Amino acid sequence: QKVSVEVLDHLEHLALVDFRDSEGVERLQKEMEFADQLHEVNTDGVEPMDSVLEDRCLYLREDDVTEGNCTKELLQNAREKVEEYFVAPPGNIPLPKLEERDTFLQGS
């Protein structure tokens, strides 16, 4: 089955990354077909595995402050900042709809 434009658009929204051109869409198509091979395997009664260390207890440290006070270092790598804030453009504006966006998918 081919992936619909709605799904592709949805993916671009979720990932905030664009397909760029038909090659990108084809790649996804190929990945899907490739992944379908998984269904050949019988996994009845098999639990999903999250981690190879599942038999061990996760390390939890004491809730004590051991480091910090590195505001200057952390801000150094940001391009836009004001005093001790990272500056971002306005946040409650959704990404433009497919018709208005500059994306390859518009043509499809």
Place this chain on the structure above:
Amino acid sequence: QVSAALKEGRVTPTELCQQCLSLIKGTKFLNAYITIAEETALKQAAASEERYKRGQPLGVLDGIPIAVKDNFNTAGIETTCASNMLRGYISPYNATVVQKLLDQGAVLLGKTNLDEFAMGSGSTDGVFGPVRNPWSYSRQYKEKSVPKSHSEDKESNWVITGGSSGGSAAAVSSFTCFAALGSDTGGSTRNPAAHCGVVGLKPTYGLISRHGLIPLVNSMDVPGILTRCVDDAAVVLGSLAGHDPKDSTTIQDNFKPFELPNLTDVSKLSIGIPKEYHVPGLSGEILALWSKAADLFQNAGAKVVEVSLPHTRYSIVCYHVLCTAEVASNMARFDGLEYGHRSDMNKSTESMYAATRREGFNDVVRGRILSGNYFLLKQNYEKYFVKAQKVRRLIANDFVKVFRSGVDVLLTPTTLSDAAPYKEFIKEDNRTRSAQDDILTQAANMAGLPAINVPTALSERGLPVGLQFIGRSFQEEQLLTVAKWFEKQVQFPMIQLEEVKGHDRDVFQHKKSASFS
């Protein structure tokens, strides 16, 4: 050996550092390094020299020049992951493994080249260009190359290093450093190690801290170790392994560094040969070598058995789903706000993020993010992601069954063939190549097992071929002991590099200084 030389004063850390630095300059055409930390390296070397003068070196690694793959954070040094997204990013901290090496007195020469964000199997897809395999310039390779017309530049026949830790492998292989750190998620340390004729160790997941390693797949990544001999790998492992409170996925067991014994009697060993690793596409040469190695063990008295890992052929598919899913999550942190590239687009947060990521990531990365998001969609979650997790368990169980039946170590090929010429390699896209090349190395990451590539012999084209040993969880000592025995038996030849301009030839001729332990 070089460590002993340092101790005895036959060579000083500063001399060593300078020789390596000048060698790096002389081998610039390999494009193995992205950043060379000349000033800090010389300072570290000077400090090491002081310690040796006082007779108080910090350990075997004091004064030893090393290189680190550019996806490990190094304080004050640019860390790019070979991506535009992190160009100009100066890490504010050292990755735990880097810190540990520095604490032992190692001299950090620079950051090595890789595939962008460690995605790839050729070290050809980073923004700083591909890495060239030093063996392309070896006498062994040149002798076997069919001379084409005079006008064709010798340069254009160079072969790839494999990936994604190609820069690190090339650096170790060309003698510009004595050990290098790589990372291994699907074979990224063992693959280039095989193509460059060096030892590549993937430790058990949970043994070495990932704090500071820019993550690709949190449940499979491990820092990898590249050295010229197995003993060196054991030394580096000894200084890196152990619990790190900053990485909760490191196990809490006490780790004791070990020295490898010189095994002489292998009669108590059981070597498993997984038949599923005889994949279509495996070159006849490597198949023969694999067979020869099995015979070697058998003739020496070890028990060599054929075993079965039935789900091997699904490990690549499983990997693709799990890897892209985790990548989609891990790459979400790159939004341009706190670090890295930031687009000038300012209309809204989302559009700024989208533009930043559009500008910063290459096709490979973007492709994986989109695929990952696809597999994580509500309608696909059970079908693909959870299914892949179930298959993962089956793969891991395959290994458990085999090891439980008495096998100590598995012997398999590492790569399908020797290194391909760059021109051939780029004919297929990254995804296809990764799917092909990771087949033999991937399953060890799925199961979290330790694995090591040992350079075995030269192919008909004069290029290195390695074989892989996979061991039981946390049994690196046993794994490395077997690897060391094998290394001694095969006597892999030293690279005879030519065409390296303006360096001190003695560093090459001086075979003794090839390893540091």
